[in-house]
Amino acid sequence: MSRYFTDEHEWIDVEGEIATVGITDYAQEQLGDIVFVELPAEGANFDKGDDAAVVESVKAASDVYAPISGEVIESNGALEDEPALVNSDPEEDGWFFKLRITDPSELEGLMNEKAYKAFVAGL
């Protein structure tokens, strides 16, 4: 399994043709207490960069983009009851949705963990 990162602070775990997407620890830290997550419906098709989810903190609503193109095969239902999972475990149990990847070549432009850490350190 490989983990990729975007400059919009999403992480993507890729296993075969399935990508699991969430927001990074840095992102949840910036957002603060998360009170609601709006997740995409199963079967939704996204192009890279489409609005895919919305995360609501106490203060503001933020869009989460589809980091790559694909079809949603599952959303993390646990976030409906416990949106704070995104704060407490953003890069594991606080995942947002799984995509069936339509164009694996889109992964090429993304960062690995080391590159992302350097990117965040420069912000």
Next chain:
Amino acid sequence: MSVNSDDIAEFEAEIPLDKLPLDAWHRARGGRMVAFAGYDMPIQYEGIMAEHAWTREHAGLFDVSHMGQLSFTGEAVDVALETMLPGDIIGLKSFRQRYSLLLDEDGGILDDLMVSRRPDDIYMVVNGATKFDDIGWIIEHLPDEITMNHMDEQALLALQGPEAGAALASLIPGTADLFFMQCGAFSWNGFDLWVSRSGYTGEDGFEISLPGEAAEAFADALCALDAVKPIGLGARDSLRLEAGLPLYGHDIDTQVRPIGADLGFAVSKRRKEQGGFFGHARVMKELAEGAPSRRVGLTIEGRLPAREGAKILAGGKPVGTVTSGGFAPTVGAPIAMGWVEAAHAAIGTVLEVEVRGKRLTATVAPMPFVPHRYHRQKI
């Protein structure tokens, strides 16, 4: 991921940013600074939810030094101020504070404010984002014999919460004698303090005006107490929303008038009868005919917050707009404040709000959403 700029409009920068007396103090304590009302201000320290809960249970220290502190002196200063404020300023006793409004000719709200009578002046605290406009308006309309002094060297701190009374009394015993909306002069470590028992959270608490050079030491002394933690602007906003208190520039502005804003209590009986303030005719018209739309509270079904700008609908037709909204930590659910047409403003009216194409059930609710716990004088 990106934060929608609409939702954080109130934190927009007005460049260049000035530094407030506690700027370095906030940073040293881990405050996350954002641009607000022309200054860098702390939006949060450990997190809005935790800071909100701390203030409801203990005592929170807020730096509100961005607000405008004005002093008015001169012969018959109270008479002069009554031309601009609809409240009973002549009848305001010494060491008493009152909520009031700065109104324009059409009764539009230029600002909401606190006004106090002190032994040597009348003291006013106005909103930070509007203070320079207020000063311009006031100078234009104030008689020449009245002097206005913008006390921009003064810091302003608010200590709020059920343990605020004991905390402040441990440093300044005399403050224990103040009741809600009373105020007085005190001293601490050789500095002169002006303290009022009031605030913007719905809790008991104080607002403390003190020289900027004393602010760090005083904030340190308060935060050395177990009951006190510094609290950012984020929790200040969620606390005031739960308390049903309007935020100027969002819930009220020059487009609305006191009666529709549910702030008719700021227009005193004598002033209604006698007039003599800007907007009197328009205010009387709204009193007689009713305001066409009104500021109301809304409870939102579900967990999705409805924020400023969300449309309010009745039977599918737009009847208003949300002006403040978010997740209410103490209520444990989303709440909002908004303006709706008078026909739909009665408590209990079931409406809808539209959030990203979804329609959520919203019910007109009495405010405050969380009961006020002011330290009132028993009569």
